[in-house]
Amino acid sequence: MKSLRLFLLPAVGLLLAACDTTPRERQEMVKQEARKLDTVADRAAAKLRVAGRRAARFDSASRARSRQPLDRAAEATFASQLLGTYTEVEQLTPQTIEPAFVQFMQQVRANRREWTQRDWDYATAISRRLNERFRAIRLDIKGRDELHIRALQTEFTALETGRDVKDLGQAVKQP
CATH class of the missing domain: 1.20.58 (Methane Monooxygenase Hydroxylase; Chain G, domain 1)
Incomplete structure (x- = not known):
């Protein structure tokens, strides 16, 4: 205008x-x-x-x-913080996968504002592990739980993308 x-x-x-x-x-x-x-x-x-x-x-x-590998010990610590009692992702069952996603997203929501881009890399790695497990047992998960998990997956992606956009905006504005 x-x-x-x-x-x-x-x-x-x-x-x-x-x-x-x-x-x-x-x-x-x-x-x-x-x-x-x-x-x-x-x-x-x-x-x-x-x-x-x-x-x-x-x-x-x-x-x-992104090309630098994640530190296994730091990833395990991060997984413990985000997943609580659900850290053994490969052991999640159709009954425990939905509560694991809920726990994960509660922690993401609570901590995301303090995270660096590297912290988001760790959270993304944990999210990928959860998603892989979800795909492996998806056919045995109740429809209601699957819908809730899909909503939580979408929320995670939105929060992560929002952080990327915010960081890019700050990088462009900086002298």
Whole structure:
């Protein structure tokens, strides 16, 4: 809207001034207004270039972090914190998988604001393990429990994506 006003205001000004000026004067006014628009466009392009470079650096750092293997001991500690008594994911049954997902998401909700991107990597690894186990025993899970698990999986994905978007936004804004 602001850029539209920047474009329309000079045009309105030119129309009003057209009655009191010569064609040569109007031509000079148009040139001046075009220079102003070029300056605004150049500044916007420079800001976009900077934001693009920062986004690329964030993406590069994120990829490098993702390629580094997770520490097994730290993952086990994290799993213990997130899953409580359900840490033995491979041992979950059709009756215990839904409570394990509930426990996991309760802990994710409670701790997510303090997590770093690396913490999210650990949480994602645990989520993958839960999802693999879910797929392995899915045919024996009650429909109601399956629907609840699917909702919790979706919530986790939304929270994780929201954090990625927030971090990307902060990276683009930082000098």
